[in-house]
Amino acid sequence: MQAKKAQEFATGRCDGCGLPADGPRPACEEMRDELLAREFEQPAYWRYHRMAVDAYCLQHPRRYCESAKSLAAHLCGLCIAFEMNNDGAILRGIQQWLSGNPALSKPALPGSRGDKTIADVYDLDEPSAYGRAVEGWARSVWAAYSDLHGVARDWVSQSRRTRSSKAG
Numbered sequence: 001m002q003a004k005k006a007q008e009f010a011t012g013r014c015d016g017c018g019l020p021a022d023g024p025r026p027a028c029e030e031m032r033d034e035l036l037a038r039e040f041e042q043p044a045y046w047r048y049h050r051m052a053v054d055a056y057c058l059q060h061p062r063r064y065c066e067s068a069k070s071l072a073a074h075l076c077g078l079c080i081a082f083e084m085n086n087d088g089a090i091l092r093g094i095q096q097w098l099s100g101n102p103a104l105s106k107p108a109l110p111g112s113r114g115d116k117t118i119a120d121v122y123d124l125d126e127p128s129a130y131g132r133a134v135e136g137w138a139r140s141v142w143a144a145y146s147d148l149h150g151v152a153r154d155w156v157s158q159s160r161r162t163r164s165s166k167a168g
C-alpha cells in the first residue's frame with residue numbers, strides 16, 4: 001500500500017481528486033478517515049455519509065472503483081441521490097442486485113472527477129453547513145461523470161427489473 005500511495009502522490013497531487021499532497025492540511029485519505037470517524041461519532045453528520053463516501057470513491061477510482069461492481073455501487077448511489085430523491089428502497093435494491101454479481105462491463109472513466117474535493121468539506125464543523133458542502137462536492141463529482149449518467153440509470157433500471165421479476 002505504501003508503494004501505491006507513494007506513486008499516487010509522486011506529482012505532489014492526488015491522482016484521483018487532484019488535492020495537493022503536501023502542505024498544512026492532511027492528505028485526502030487522512031481527511032476521509034477523520035470525517036468518517038466524525039460521521040460515526042456524531043449522528044447529525046451521519047445523514048451525509050453515503051453521499052460523501054460515493055463522492056470520495058468516484059474521485060479515487062483506482063482504489064475504490066476498480067471493478068464494474070464497485071463503480072456501479074458508487075455511481076448509482078449518486079444517481080439515486082440526485083435523480084431519485086435519495087430513495088432508500090431503490091438504493092437497497094441496487095445493493096441487493098449487486099450482491100447477486102450481475103454481469104457488468106466497466107465503462108471508461110472521466111479524466112476530470114469534479115472541481116470540489118474532500119478539502120471543501122473538511123473544515124466545516126456545523127452539520128447543516130457540512131451537509132450543504134457534501135452535496136455540492138457530490139454534485140460536482142456527479143457532473144464530472146455526466147457521460148456515465150445513462151449507464152447509471154440503466155444499472156438502476158436493471159436492478160429494478162431484476163427485483164420485479166423475482167417478486168412476481
